Amino acid sequence: MSQLICSVSLGFLAVLSHVVTASSSENSQTSPSRQPHPHAIPNTHAPDAVDNPELVPFIIVDPGQLDGIVVDETEATLKGKWQYSTHTPPYVGLGYLHDQKSDKGSKSVTFIPDLPAAGIYEVRLAYCHNIRRSTNTPITIHHADGDSVFRINQQDKPEHQRLFRTLGQFRFDAGLTGWLKISTDGTDGKYVIADAVQFLPVAANLHGKVIDAESGQSVAARVTIQHTDGRWFFPRSASPTGSAVDYRKNHTGSPAMHTTLSADPFVAELPPGKYVMTAEGSKNYLPVRTEITVNGAAVSVTLKLKR
Numbered sequence: 427m428s429q430l431i432c433s434v435s436l437g438f439l440a441v442l443s444h445v446v447t448a449s450s451s452e453n454s455q456t457s458p459s460r461q462p463h464p465h466a467i468p469n470t471h472a473p474d475a476v477d478n479p480e481l482v483p484f485i486i487v488d489p490g491q492l493d494g495i496v497v498d499e500t501e502a503t504l505k506g507k508w509q510y511s512t513h514t515p516p517y518v519g520l521g522y523l524h525d526q527k528s529d530k531g532s533k534s535v536t537f538i539p540d541l542p543a544a545g546i547y548e549v550r551l552a553y554c555h556n557i558r559r560s561t562n563t564p565i566t567i568h569h570a571d572g573d574s575v576f577r578i579n580q581q582d583k584p585e586h587q588r589l590f591r592t593l594g595q596f597r598f599d600a601g602l603t604g605w606l607k608i609s610t611d612g613t614d615g616k617y618v619i620a621d622a623v624q625f626l627p628v629a630a631n632l633h634g635k636v637i638d639a640e641s642g643q644s645v646a647a648r649v650t651i652q653h654t655d656g657r658w659f660f661p662r663s664a665s666p667t668g669s670a671v672d673y674r675k676n677h678t679g680s681p682a683m684h685t686t687l688s689a690d691p692f693v694a695e696l697p698p699g700k701y702v703m704t705a706e707g708s709k710n711y712l713p714v715r716t717e718i719t720v721n722g723a724a725v726s727v728t729l730k731l732k733r
Contacts (some may be wrong), residue, residue, distance in 0.1 A: 462520055463500050469510035471523055475558070477514050484516035484588045487687055492518075494547075494626035496569065497537040499523050506533030506610075514554040516589045522554060522621040531611035535620035539598075540606045542691040544570070546628040546695035547598050549606065550590040553580050553619040555654055560613040568605045569596040571657050577612075580619055589621075595697035597659070630693035631724045634661065636705045644689040646675075647731065648706045653699050658683040665690035696720045705729040 469586040476482060489496045498519045508523040519648065525533050541547070549567060553559070559580035567574045572595065598604040604730035610618045651659040658681070663671045668690035675682040684706075685692075698720050706713045711731040718725055 434580075452508075460500060460619040462522070463502070463504065463508075465504050465508075466499070466523055466528065467507060467509035467526075469512055471511060471513045473512070475513060481515040481554075481588060486516065486518045486587070486589065489519050489622060492624060494624050495539045495541060496622055496624050497539050498622045499620055501537070502620065503536040503538070505535075508533065514556055516587070518552050518622040519553055522552075522619055524620075525610050525613075525618040527615065527617055527650070529610075530614050531609075531617075533610045534607050535607050536607045537623040538602055539623070539625045540602050541598050541600050541604065541625060543627070544598065544600045546568065546595050546697060547595045548595050550586060550626065550629055551578070551584075551593055551606070551608075551625040551676065552590050552622040552624070553584065554589070554621070555583050557581055558617050560610075560616040560618045562612055562617050564609040564611055565593065566607040566609070567593065567596055567677075568603075568607075570604070571597055580617075590624055597657075597695075597697075598625070628695045630664075630695050631720060631722075632661070632694040632718070632727065633664070633691065633724060634698050634703075634727040634729065635691045635695070636687065636707070636729045636731060638711075639732045643730060645707050645711075646687060646689045646692070647711075647729070648684045648686050649692065649729070650684040650702075650704045651694060651696070652683070652702050653697075654701070655699070659694055659696055659701075660685045661687065661692040661694040663688055663690050664693045667690075683695050696725075698722060703727065703729065705731060707731045708709055 482630045489498045506529055507526060509526050511524055512521040521702050561579045561581055562577040563580050606623050608620045635647055637643060638645050649661055651661060660672045668688040671686045673682060673684050701718050703718060704713055704715045710733055714731055715728050718727055
């Protein structure tokens with residue numbers, strides 16, 4: 427029995443040693459300046475003090491190896507006292523932060539991505555789960571259509587690499603205009619975890635064109651796309667020589683939200699859901715309206731204008 431315990435311990439230490447060595451190597455090659463967050467309380471756990479050795483191989487040492495735009499806790503904005511830990515793998519980078527189960531309601535961690543382009547992004551949150559975690563962690567996502575506020579159970583196992591959980595798809599403007607905030611109100615007696623946030627661009631999943639119903643020729647038109655929850659989306663031309671001019675006037679009771687497209691195919695990135703689309707050509711044409719459902723697969727639509 428003692429030999430078996432020794433064998434298991436040595437096996438675990440070998441895995442942990444590999445992760446630590448990889449961490450040191452990758453840090454020196456890919457991000458030599460990465461340091462713990464200067465305003466976070468240091469980790470008090472020894473490198474081999476983990477509660478679930480089987481999850482050590484899922485640690486992602488270098489955030490730069492992940493797809494999309496990743497904001498680690500080292501780049502986040504902290505409010506209140508947060509402490510580093512590596513006790514519960516997996517995690518991204520140097521470790522994760524927890525709120526010490528104290529000063530509930532006065533702490534938050536805000537992740538602000540620098541997005542290279544406007545569009546729809548799938549937002550994923552990294553956290554290590556166990557029974558000591560909060561079951562109703564407040565999340566606020568600020569995006570181009572406003573704020574989405576909800577709560578998540580951090581005891582649930584994340585579905586991606588046992589580490590990342592999808593929070594949804596949202597439309598963001600380019601640059602530093604969007605953010606995700608983790609708060610602590612209403613989480614008494616449990617730990618709130620903050621580790622990393624991943625923003626994955628969603629490929630165009632709507633492909634469309636507007637044509638003359640009789641000739642089949644493409645025509646220029648004003649196109650509107652509205653989700654059944656009220657959100658508006660704006661297509662862009664699929665042609666490198668085409669044009670797409672957005673018009674956004676949210677008049678009370680009579681919003682004017684459309685894109686004037688050249689006589690070329692168009693594309694758009696749409697979150698899953700049901701949409702109403704309209705197309706209006708010149709005054710010689712009657713407007714056309716159609717409904718589409720986006721559920722993950724690409725959707726093609728042809729809007730036929732009749733005279």
